[in-house]
Amino acid sequence: MSHVFPRHCHVQLPTAVGGEGVWLIDSDGKRYLDGSGGAAVSCLGHGDAEVxxxxxxxxxxxxxxxxxxxxxxxxxxxxxxxxxxxxxxxxxxxxxxxxxxxxxxxxxxxxxxxxxxxxxxxxxxxxxxxxxxxxxxxxxxxxxxxxxxxxxxxxxxxxxxxxxxxxxxxxxxxxxxxxxxxxxxxxxxxxxxxxxxxxxxxxxxxxxxxxxxxxxxxxxxxxxxxxxxxxxxxxxxxxxxxxxxxxxxxxxxxxxxxxxxxxxxxxxxxxxxxxxxxxxxxxxxxxxxxxxxxxxxxxxxxxxxxxxxxxxxxxxxxxxxxxRDLLAQVRDRGETLHSALQARLGQHPHVGDIRGRGLFRGIEIVEDRASKAPFDPQRKVAAALKKAAFARGLICYPMSGTIDGRTGDHILLAPPFIITEAEIGMLVDRLAGAMDEVLGVAA
The missing domain is CATH 3.40.640.10 (Type I PLP-dependent aspartate aminotransferase-like (Major domain))
Known part of the structure; x- marks a missing residue:
C-alpha cells in the first residue's frame, strides 16, 4: 500500500522508471509518448545528458x-x-x-x-x-x-x-x-x-x-x-x-x-x-x-x-x-503538428477549433460543430479522452470546463521541443484513435 497522497485517491497509477527523448517508460516496460511534456514542462525531453x-x-x-x-x-x-x-x-x-x-x-x-x-x-x-x-x-x-x-x-x-x-x-x-x-x-x-x-x-x-x-x-x-x-x-x-x-x-x-x-x-x-x-x-x-x-x-x-x-x-x-537553435525548431515542428492535426482532425464532427502557437496546441471538443455546443459535462469527455489516449501509450492533457469552468472540453498538446516529424505522426495517430473510441469514428 502506498503512503503517497496522490492527486486522485481512486486512480491507480503506473510507476515511471525511465525516460528517453519524448518517451516515458513504466515499471512494466510500457512506453508512453509524452505529448504534453507532463504539463508543458519537459521541453528538452527526458534524459538530456548536458542538463x-x-x-x-x-x-x-x-x-x-x-x-x-x-x-x-x-x-x-x-x-x-x-x-x-x-x-x-x-x-x-x-x-x-x-x-x-x-x-x-x-x-x-x-x-x-x-x-x-x-x-x-x-x-x-x-x-x-x-x-x-x-x-x-x-x-x-x-x-x-x-x-x-x-x-x-x-x-x-x-x-x-x-x-x-x-x-x-x-x-x-x-x-x-x-x-x-x-x-x-x-x-x-x-x-x-x-x-x-x-x-x-x-x-x-x-x-x-x-x-x-x-x-x-x-x-x-x-x-x-x-x-x-x-x-x-x-x-x-x-x-x-x-x-x-x-x-x-x-x-x-x-x-x-x-x-x-x-x-x-x-x-x-x-x-x-x-x-x-x-x-x-x-x-x-x-x-x-x-x-x-x-x-x-x-x-x-x-x-x-x-x-x-x-x-x-x-x-x-x-x-x-x-x-541548439531550438526556438526555430519549435516554430517548424509546431507548424508540422498543426498541419497534421488539421489534416487528421480538422473536419472531425466533434472538433470545433484547433489553435495555438509553436509546440503549444489546443483542440476544442464540441458536440456540434455548427452551433459550437459543448458536450454535457456529465459525459466527462475530457477524462475519457485522457484514459483512452493513455491506454494507447500517449500522454496528453485533456481538460473540462473550457468555456466557463463547468462546460466545454479541450485537449492541450505540448510535446518536447526535440520531437521528430515521425513522432508527431505517432502522436496524431494515437490521439485520433482515442478520439474515435470516445467520440465515435469521424465521418
Missing amino acids: TGAIKAQLDRLAFAHTGFLTSEPAEALADLLIRHAPGDLDRVYFVSGGSEATEAAIKLARQYWVEKGQPQRSRLIARRQSYHGNTIGALSAGGNAWRRQQFGPLLLDVSHIAPCYEYRDRADGETAEDYGIRAAEALRTEIERLGPDTVMAFMAEPVVGATAGAVPPAPGYYRRIREICDEYGILLILDEVMCGMGRTGTLFACEQDGIAPDILCIAKGLGAGYQPVGAMLCSRAIYEAIAQGSGFFQHGHTYIGHPVATAAGLAVLRAILG
Whole structure:
C-alpha cells in the first residue's frame, strides 16, 4: 500500500522508471509518448545528458546556500542570461521553485511597489475569467476558473475578473479579428473605471492561455491595446508565462510575438524542463529601484529561492534552448503538428477549433460543430479522452470546463521541443484513435 497522497485517491497509477527523448517508460516496460511534456514542462525531453551533467557537477561543488546569507554562481549566471534576452525594461530576476510561487511573488511585488511609491490605496488586481495562475491562495485568487476556485471561495482575495480574449467563441459575426481584439481589451478599461483608477495596482494575464482553455492565443492587437490601457492608467502589467514561456510558443518569451513587454513576468515549467523545480519572476528596473530606494527589502521569500542546483539546471536548459537553435525548431515542428492535426482532425464532427502557437496546441471538443455546443459535462469527455489516449501509450492533457469552468472540453498538446516529424505522426495517430473510441469514428 502506498503512503503517497496522490492527486486522485481512486486512480491507480503506473510507476515511471525511465525516460528517453519524448518517451516515458513504466515499471512494466510500457512506453508512453509524452505529448504534453507532463504539463508543458519537459521541453528538452527526458534524459538530456548536458542538463543532468550540469546538475551533477553543481552538486559536487555546492548543493545549497540560503539566499539570506549568500548568492551563488549559477543563480547569477542564469539571471544574467535571462535578462540579456528579456523584452523591454525587465532587469531583475527573483528565483522561486515553481509557477504558483512566481505568480504569488508577482502579486505581492505589485502591491509593495505601490506602497513604496506612496500610493497604498492601490490594492486591486484585475485578471481574466478562464485563466489559471497557480494553486496558492493569491495565485488561485487571480485565476479565473470557477471549478478550481469553488470550494476555496471563502479563503480567496477579492480579485476582479474580466472576459478573456477567446476569439473562437466571443468574436461576433462580421467582426474582424483585429476589431474583436480591441473590443476584448477595452474590457480592462471598463473595469478600471468601475473600480476607480487610483485603486488598481495591476492587471495579470497569460499571453497564450494554457491549462484552463487549451492554448488560446490572443486576437491581433489585443495585447498592444492592453499595454496602452495599463500605461494610460499607470497600472502594472503582469504576464504569466509559466506554461507558455521559455520557447514553448516559438519565441523565448511568449509576449515577444505580440510586440509588448510587461512590468512583471512569471516563468517556470520549461525553465527547469522537469530536471529541477525552478521558476522566476522578472521585474522592470523601475520596480526594482522603487524597492531599492525605499525600504530596500522585498517582504517576501521562501527557503529554496535561488537554489544553486535548481538554477544550475535552469542555466543548462536555457543554454540548450538558445544554443541548439531550438526556438526555430519549435516554430517548424509546431507548424508540422498543426498541419497534421488539421489534416487528421480538422473536419472531425466533434472538433470545433484547433489553435495555438509553436509546440503549444489546443483542440476544442464540441458536440456540434455548427452551433459550437459543448458536450454535457456529465459525459466527462475530457477524462475519457485522457484514459483512452493513455491506454494507447500517449500522454496528453485533456481538460473540462473550457468555456466557463463547468462546460466545454479541450485537449492541450505540448510535446518536447526535440520531437521528430515521425513522432508527431505517432502522436496524431494515437490521439485520433482515442478520439474515435470516445467520440465515435469521424465521418
